[in-house]
Amino acid sequence: MKTDKIGNIRFSCTKCGKCCSLEVPVVLSDIELWVKRGRYDIISSIVKKKAPETLRTIFNLSFYYTFKRKRNTKECIFLKNNMCSIYSLRPLVCRLFPFAYSEDELSIHPWALENCEGLGKGEVFSRRELSVLRFLARKIFIELIMLPYYSTFIDESVEKARRNVKCQ
Numbered sequence: 001m002k003t004d005k006i007g008n009i010r011f012s013c014t015k016c017g018k019c020c021s022l023e024v025p026v027v028l029s030d031i032e033l034w035v036k037r038g039r040y041d042i043i044s045s046i047v048k049k050k051a052p053e054t055l056r057t058i059f060n061l062s063f064y065y066t067f068k069r070k071r072n073t074k075e076c077i078f079l080k081n082n083m084c085s086i087y088s089l090r091p092l093v094c095r096l097f098p099f100a101y102s103e104d105e106l107s108i109h110p111w112a113l114e115n116c117e118g119l120g121k122g123e124v125f126s127r128r129e130l131s132v133l134r135f136l137a138r139k140i141f142i143e144l145i146m147l148p149y150y151s152t153f154i155d156e157s158v159e160k161a162r163r164n165v166k167c168q
Contacts, residue, residue, distance in 0.1 A: 006106050006130065011098055012122025017082035018115055020075050024093040025055070026065040027143035028150050031157055033089060042086055043161035045077055046154070059144045065154055092140050099133055101140035106133055 026046055034042045045068050051061040068077050078085045084094070093101065098112035098119055112119060125133070 010122050014117045020079040023066045030091045040161035040164040044165045046158050096136050101137045103141045
């Protein structure tokens with residue numbers, strides 16, 4: 001049973017890969033992690049795009065950063081055989097899914113309510129798990145608000161990563 005009541009939510013990923021068709025924002029914490037791990041291949045796959053309506057409305061963003069997509073399926077380029085090939089280093093937004101980032105309260109992503117096969121399966125989230133998810137949701141929210149202030153850093157990091165990948 002799917003529910004939007006966070007206290008009773010059950011979720012267990014079925015590895016269907018459907019959510020990997022969503023374009024997810026990449027934030028500063030993601031870039032910092034990939035730089036620390038020397039994963040310039042991941043950084044070089046970032047593109048700057050016009051912000052969709054939700055990001056324009058909620059965050060007043062005109063652009064955002066996301067991953068390149070596969071040409072034929074429009075899926076994330078890191079999706080291989082319905083598995084995330086960068087799972088341990090996946091973006092914060094992917095770690096948060098099926099929840100949505102928000103300033104105040106944790107909520108289920110509207111797309112997930114309609115499309116996620118894993119909702120309603122598995123164990124109920126513990127208070128600790130929900131607390132961590134709330135922290136993550138707020139962190140993403142704040143980093144999206146701050147995006148215009150660190151976008152030059154991301155632009156430069158992506159360019160540097162592309163040069164590094166070409167040299168290898």
